[in-house]
Amino acid sequence: MSPRSDQQNEVLRTESRARIIAAALRLFGSQGYEATSVRAIAEAAGVAQGLMYRHFSGKEALLQAIFAQSIADVRESFAIAAAGRPDQSPVERIVRTALALVQERRDFWRLSYGVRMQASVLRALGGALPDWTAEIRATLEQALRASGSAQPTVDAALLFASIDGVAQHYVLDPKGYPLQAVTEALVARFK
């Protein structure tokens, strides 16, 4: 009864959505959220401007969707990667995995670092970013406690900040930054 089958429609929709998200992530990451226009996203995605609004209720909703998906992706990748190295200590595994993921998903991290100081944008994200941050801090604290840290809460705050700082400096200048060497140095200091 339907002219295009439901399956065909599903494929079309999914592909459009993915293209829009990919283009938006790229542009948001490189130019910033506010500096990226919906028109630019549509052009980069190769679709009409209006199409975005059939997938997302607006620019903010698109940002939310990107965060929701990226956070889910990163969490999953993290779980898989971290589980694979039983020879490393928990702290070492976390550090190495986190910094490897930053390499893989540079655009998302740029975006994330770019929006986290902007009240208006953060508001649009609801509590997604703070919640995630708290979760990471808790994981680090647990790992440090297991490693015999005397003050795991403070050490977790410091380690988290260090990872975050390294990630950010790397993302600002991926080609010039000695990520491997810095990773080793960081692991060495927190082992």
Add this chain to the structure above:
Amino acid sequence: MSPRSDQQNEVLRTESRARIIAAALRLFGSQGYEATSVRAIAEAAGVAQGLMYRHFSGKEALLQAIFAQSIADVRESFAIAAAGRPDQSPVERIVRTALALVQERRDFWRLSYGVRMQASVLRALGGALPDWTAEIRATLEQALRASGSAQPTVDAALLFASIDGVAQHYVLDPKGYPLQAVTEALVARFK
């Protein structure tokens, strides 16, 4: 035509300029550069919108002026503060001074962290931010070399990232963040 003396005019001008910069720094820091309108800055500064254009050629030039002045201020404060503690090692002095300055100039740091991922904004700043970054890194490297670090370049990159990360986490949640304890932990690990 003007009944005011040149000197009086000069004072007025300087005061207006300072008020505009202060208002802009506050708003840029809390809302982000793009999300802050010139109108909002003028209102917060208690001047007319047009006045900004008699002091700066545009919004971008205002941002540049803020950076130029803030960087100069921070550099000066840094020199003074660091010189005052001959009892501490160079590395310790830098860490403590840097994190103390972050507390003093939260708005500037928020702004700085907020724009550094935005290509368009960075472009407006010319090389000011990268240059400054390089300078800090070099200072750290020198201090670490003096402390006998085996690989001062890598250690400087790590220490810089750690300070930056701590500063950023603090700035994101000044009330909740245990800055003192984290500062001590950081000093301890790099002494």
Add this chain to the structure above:
Amino acid sequence: MSPRSDQQNEVLRTESRARIIAAALRLFGSQGYEATSVRAIAEAAGVAQGLMYRHFSGKEALLQAIFAQSIADVRESFAIAAAGRPDQSPVERIVRTALALVQERRDFWRLSYGVRMQASVLRALGGALPDWTAEIRATLEQALRASGSAQPTVDAALLFASIDGVAQHYVLDPKGYPLQAVTEALVARFK
């Protein structure tokens, strides 16, 4: 290619058309023509957006179709209802029948009153509305002449305006308006 007979197709077509007209009339009447989107009509009718374009060449043509059909319906109902009361004078019959029909077809009257001040919409209707209006006025004039009115043209204009005004006030607040009493008062004054 189609397994359905021509007759079945014809039934489907007629049903779709009727549902679209009904939904459009309801929405146009309650929200206004411009404020009603084609998408909303399709949703209310339970069909796909594109289907409207297989029945009508566009939104304007749909409006024309609604008017054409509604005018025909009202005319027919009017003829039947008016013919049935030989005990009443022609003027009384017209007044009572008209106000009874307004109750029956509130949505159409709302729509009609809503669009009649809008040049662009009127243009789309061609001369349908003015023609109909002239026809009603002529009928009233004839009835008033039969009733012995001294100036049937002017009296027809006044009576028409009064009926129209009552109808409109009723349609604006169907529950609160004392339509019966006002109808009696109107009949009394023009008998």
Add this chain to the structure above:
Amino acid sequence: MSPRSDQQNEVLRTESRARIIAAALRLFGSQGYEATSVRAIAEAAGVAQGLMYRHFSGKEALLQAIFAQSIADVRESFAIAAAGRPDQSPVERIVRTALALVQERRDFWRLSYGVRMQASVLRALGGALPDWTAEIRATLEQALRASGSAQPTVDAALLFASIDGVAQHYVLDPKGYPLQAVTEALVARFK
């Protein structure tokens, strides 16, 4: 201290505002509220599009301002005109004054009749229109009671509807409508 004096600014603002309101009233009246774009209003007023937003928070607020001002104007004109004819009965004065005002302010009445069936637009007006309507009805009722009407409430409803209907038919075709004659006929029937 101010470059243009406050008075000059006041004049500029007031003139712009008046031009925008006049242009909007004209276009809303002839094309309808929804069919009139802000761009068209600005062009007709001879100002830039953005200027409207420095006087009104949006298109809806402009509509509200037009209604507020027009209702105030009409109320005032009404009071003056009605007071001037002690030789006429209250009912006669009201009818004659109302229909004279419709001639004077055709655009406003067209607009008023055009929006009163549109839920979305009415909502924007808050209760202004219903409140005004109720006020008129009450005035009519009082006048009819003074004239010795047996059922003043119903008679007021009928008279109001008749005036409204005549006004609307006149406004739809000002040149062809025999307003004077119909006014006389209406006065005669309700005296």
Add this chain to the structure above:
DNA sequence: GATGAATGAGATTTCATTCAT
């Protein structure tokens, strides 16, 4: 030196309409 009314380019968003199936 300072003001704020005015401008107009460009942003986000809506929606009538098309078209492959």
Add this chain to the structure above:
DNA sequence: TATGAATGAAATCTCATTCAT
């Protein structure tokens, strides 16, 4: 016949900037 994803023109609105005084 019917579907609904996709289009793109046009709408409302924002905001950096200009300019007369």
